[in-house]
Amino acid sequence: MQYFDPHIHMLSRTTDDYEHMAAAGIIGVVEPAFWQGQPRTHAGTFLDYFDSLVGWERFRASQFGIHHYCTMGINPKEANNVPLAEAVMEALPRYCEKDGVVAVGEIGYDDMTAAEERFFTAQMRLAMDHDLPVLIHTPHRDKKRGTERSIAIVRESGIDEERVIIDHLNEQTLPLVMETGCWRGHSIYPHTKMSEERMVALLQRYGTEKMVVNSAADWGRSDPLKVPKTGRAMAAAGFDEATIEKVLFHNPVDFYAMSGRISREDLGPISVDQTRLWEDNSVLRGQTPVVP
Amino acid sequence: MSEDHRGALDAYIRSCSDGRGRQWLEDAWREATAPDIAHERLATLCAMAARRLGRTPCPGAATALATPHGAVHLGPWSPGDAGRALLVLAAPAPARPERCRALYATGDEGERISLVRALALVVADAGLRDLALEAGRTNNLALFAALVGHNPYPAAVYDDHEFNQLVLKALFMGLPITAVVGLPARANAELSRMCEDYVDERRAAGREVPADIWLALVPRMSPRGRAQVMAALAAADPAQRRHAATAMVAAGAADPGLREAVEDMLAREDDETVRAAVPRPWHPPHP
Ligand SMILES: [Zn+2]
Numbered sequence: 001m002q003y004f005d006p007h008i009h010m011l012s013r014t015t016d017d018y019e020h021m022a023a024a025g026i027i028g029v030v031e032p033a034f035w036q037g038q039p040r041t042h043a044g045t046f047l048d049y050f051d052s053l054v055g056w057e058r059f060r061a062s063q064f065g066i067h068h069y070c071t072m073g074i075n076p077k078e079a080n081n082v083p084l085a086e087a088v089m090e091a092l093p094r095y096c097e098k099d100g101v102v103a104v105g106e107i108g109y110d111d112m113t114a115a116e117e118r119f120f121t122a123q124m125r126l127a128m129d130h131d132l133p134v135l136i137h138t139p140h141r142d143k144k145r146g147t148e149r150s151i152a153i154v155r156e157s158g159i160d161e162e163r164v165i166i167d168h169l170n171e172q173t174l175p176l177v178m179e180t181g182c183w184r185g186h187s188i189y190p191h192t193k194m195s196e197e198r199m200v201a202l203l204q205r206y207g208t209e210k211m212v213v214n215s216a217a218d219w220g221r222s223d224p225l226k227v228p229k230t231g232r233a234m235a236a237a238g239f240d241e242a243t244i245e246k247v248l249f250h251n252p253v254d255f256y257a258m259s260g261r262i263s264r265e266d267l268g269p270i271s272v273d274q275t276r277l278w279e280d281n282s283v284l285r286g287q288t289p290v291v292p
Numbered sequence: 293m294s295e296d297h298r299g300a301l302d303a304y305i306r307s308c309s310d311g312r313g314r315q316w317l318e319d320a321w322r323e324a325t326a327p328d329i330a331h332e333r334l335a336t337l338c339a340m341a342a343r344r345l346g347r348t349p350c351p352g353a354a355t356a357l358a359t360p361h362g363a364v365h366l367g368p369w370s371p372g373d374a375g376r377a378l379l380v381l382a383a384p385a386p387a388r389p390e391r392c393r394a395l396y397a398t399g400d401e402g403e404r405i406s407l408v409r410a411l412a413l414v415v416a417d418a419g420l421r422d423l424a425l426e427a428g429r430t431n432n433l434a435l436f437a438a439l440v441g442h443n444p445y446p447a448a449v450y451d452d453h454e455f456n457q458l459v460l461k462a463l464f465m466g467l468p469i470t471a472v473v474g475l476p477a478r479a480n481a482e483l484s485r486m487c488e489d490y491v492d493e494r495r496a497a498g499r500e501v502p503a504d505i506w507l508a509l510v511p512r513m514s515p516r517g518r519a520q521v522m523a524a525l526a527a528a529d530p531a532q533r534r535h536a537a538t539a540m541v542a543a544g545a546a547d548p549g550l551r552e553a554v555e556d557m558l559a560r561e562d563d564e565t566v567r568a569a570v571p572r573p574w575h576p577p578h579p
Contacts, residue, residue, distance in 0.1 A: 054400035059432045094332055097339040098400045099347075261343070 001244065003227045004267070005029045006252035007135070007167060007187065007214035010068065011049075011057055012036070017217075017224045018064040024228040028067035028267050030256060031057065032106040032135055035075045037219050043087035046074075050091075054098045065270050069262055071105035071135050072096055073126075079119035080111070089122060096130040102256040103127070105135025106167070109146045112139065117153070124157035133163040133258045135185075138173060147173040151180055163258055165212060170194055174202060183255050187216035188226035196226070196233035203234065208243055212252045297413050298381050300357055300366075301374040308350035309371050316344040317375060324382035334391070335398045338379055342372030342402055361412040362444030362473055369409060376403060377410035389419040396423055405438040411445040418449040425450075428458055437467055447474025456483040460490065463502045470504055476542065479511035488517040503531035510539035518550075525557040530566050533557065537570040 003026045010018070010031050021029075031053055040046055053070040061068035072095045079085045095101060104127035109116050127134045136154070139146035147166065154164050161181030168187045169177060177184050186202070188194050199213060215226035223229070227248055234244045250264065257263050306314055320337045323329055347370045356363040366374070376395070383391045392414055396407050408427045411420050424446055427439045439446060440462045447455060455478050462469050469475060487509035494501045506524060509517050524536035537554045544551035551574065561567050 051400070055404075056401075056432060058401060059434060063433075094335045094339065094398060097336045099339070099342060099402055100400065 001025050001228075001231055001241065002027050002249055003231060004249045004252045005215055005217075005224070005227045006212055006256065007032055007185065007216050008224060009034060009216075009218035010061060011052055012219035013217065013224055015060075015064070018061065018066060021224055022064045022066055024225050026066060026227065028069070028253070028262075029061065030069045030071060030102060030252070032071040032103075032137075033073050033075065034106050034137075034218070035077050039078060039081065040084070043084055043091070046084075046088045047091055050095050054095070054100050058100055062270055067262075067267055067270065069100050069102045069256065071103040072098075072101050073104045073107045073123050073135075074119055075106055076108050076110035076116045076120065076137065076139070079116045080113055082115050085115070085119050089119070089126075092123075092126060093130070096126065096132060099261060101132070102259040102262050103133045103135045103165075104130070106137035107134065108137040108150050109139045112142065112146060112149065120150075120153055121157065124153065124159060127163075128157070128159055131260070133165070133255060134159065136164060136166045136182075138166060138168045140168075143168075143170070144172050144176070147176050151176060151182070154180070154182065165255055167214070168193070168216070171198070171202065174206060178206060183210040183212055183251075185212045185214060187214050188223075188230055189216065190221060190223050190226075196230045199230055200233050200237045200239075203239070203247065204237070208247050208251070210251065210255075211247055212255060213248055214252070297357055297359075298378065300355060301378050301381070301413075304350065304355065304366055304369070305345055305371045305374050305378075309345050313345045313371070316340075317378070320344075320375070321378060321382060324379045331394055331398070334379060335395060338376055338395050338399060338403050338406075341375035341379070341406070342370060345371035345375045347372050347402070357413060359412040359444065360416050361448035364409075364412050364444065365442055368442060370406075372402070373406040373409055376406035377413055380407070380410060380414045385416075388414045389423075392420060393423055396427075401432060401435060404435050408435065408438045409443065412443065412448070420445070421449040425454065428454075428461070433465055433467070436461070436465060440467060440469075441471035442473065444473045447472070447478050452478070452480050452482060456480070456486055459483060459508050460486055463487075463490065463505055463508070466502065468504055469502075469507055475507060476511045479508065481512040481514075484509050484512040484514065484517055488514060488520060491517075491520050500529070501532070503529060504535045506532075506536045506539040510536075510543050513543075522553060525553060530563045533561065533563070534566045534569045537566070541571055541573070 005026055008029050008031060010029060033053060050072060058068040072092060074085050074088050104123050107120050107123045124134060136150050138150060150166060154161060165183035165185050166177045167185030169184055174184060186194050186199055188196055188199055203211060213227055213230050215222060215224050217224040231244050231248050253264050305317055324334060324337060349368060349370055356365045380388050380392045392407055396404055399407060411424055427435060430436050440458055446458055459469055459472060462472060487505050491501050506521050510521055521536050521540060524532050527533055537557060540550040540554050558567055558570060
């Protein structure tokens with residue numbers, strides 16, 4: 001079985017994680033731009049971060065045979081630093097044209113402030129200008145209200161709802177999104193939020209249409225193998241292989257394929273071209289490369 | 293020089309782009325030649341180029357372009373690479389180094405690879421040596437390979453120390469130094485010394501030595517290096533024997549003992565590919 005993790009922050013993960021992910025069948029990931037656990041204080045820090053997402057991290061993933069894509073945006077937390085967010089907004093159009101960028105995101109609400117709303121709305125427009133789909137983060141606190149207000153912003157923007165995914169859903173917020181044309185994202189975490197078993201129950205109840213599952217693994221306690229683990233939980237609950245593949249591979253790829261920069265066909269084995277035939281570099285530190 | 297390159301790059305792109313790609317190129321060219329184009333717009337065109345023109349090399353369309361730094365082979369170039377080179381060449385010659393630096397600064401991995409491949413085409417002098425050195429500091433294998441492989445610019449503008457570091461880093465990264473333009477013409481005693489130390493270091497760690505290191509080590513080697521390469525003639529890995537023998541043949545004119553050692557080794561060699569790969573200019577060709 002092959003898997004795709006449509007929301008994972010690989011910059012915070014180790015090469016061990018990449019090895020385990022590849023061994024578990026994950027062949028592609030999307031890394032949304034987000035905050036890094038403490039606030040950035042310079043616009044340039046954002047730009048260097050964005051450059052990592054379209055540069056070094058893509059290369060690092062490729063060394064393990066994993067296709068790496070990303071989304072671009074100012075996260076809701078840092079949108080509250082208005083002068084900083086304004087400076088980053090100026091640079092975002094050029095990043096939205098990079099080959100590895102498959103959506104605008106994660107954008108949305110954190111504390112539901114006026115500044116968050118301003119940059120949420122501005123970035124909906126940015127996505128439409130660049131013909132990119134949108135990844136919306138729903139807040140941890142006051143989640144139901146935050147999800148309702150996010151849906152309202154989507155509707156006001158005039159974007160085709162089919163081009164939006166609303167993420168980090170749970171039993172309480174999924175029904176709200178089921179009434180829209182938006183895709184449904186679920187982050188499976190250890191200890192908190194959604195578990196594999198609860199995810200299986202949601203799939204049994206609401207079906208598999210536009211349903212997407214991710215690990216959202218980052219610098220906190222999280223597990224980069226949650227997508228394959230959900231696959232095992234689905235199999236144990238009686239889902240057949242084709243359905244597991246639909247939810248954990250085809251759905252997320254098809255969502256991001258609306259960018260025109262990723263497709264199921266693009267996700268074949270990473271080609272061993274001339275430059276990658278002699279892999280013994282600093283990332284692998286002299287070990288046998290994972291990629292043949 | 294630039295007129296020729298523009299025409300050749302344009303022809304290369306046209307040979308394997310569809311109508312939409314060609315139209316995009318025409319529009320992009322018109323924008324990129326405007327004297328007041330904003331950097332943000334130019335950077336956007338640069339980012340789009342591979343998507344619009346194609347990211348795999350055109351089969352059968354390979355050409356070599358002559359530059360003051362040496363020939364640039366378009367073999368590994370994609371139409372997107374050629375399009376990005378044209379975005380730089382669209383500026384008047386004096387403005388090209390600055391445009392190239394600015395696009396590199398805002399480029400992703402693919403854009404940087406394209407710009408590094410184009411260095412010898414976009415400037416006739418050492419005006420982008422700083423950029424070539426910056427690119428050489430990357431740990432991104434694909435980007436470093438674009439700088440070090442089939443690219444005449446580093447050997448043309450680097451000093452000995454810089455060139456030696458480039459070759460050694462290629463060996464560290466496991467890239468084939470057979471693709472380094474300027475070897476063996478730029479070989480020097482310090483490069484041999486660095487390679488000899490590296491051989492000692494690897495052997496002390498019980499690790500393999502890169503098979504092609506002999507091509508950089510042998511030309512100006514010390515007695516220590518001579519002993520190292522003599523030992524490599526008996527290595528278990530045929531690639532070691534082949535590269536060691538090839539390097540010794542090249543240095544053999546000044547040191548007949550090397551040729552004798554190669555003759556002895558080839559007389560015992562049972563790997564046909566090694567025998568076929570080692571040139572022996574002092575022998576008449578086999579019938
Ligand atoms: Zn996230």
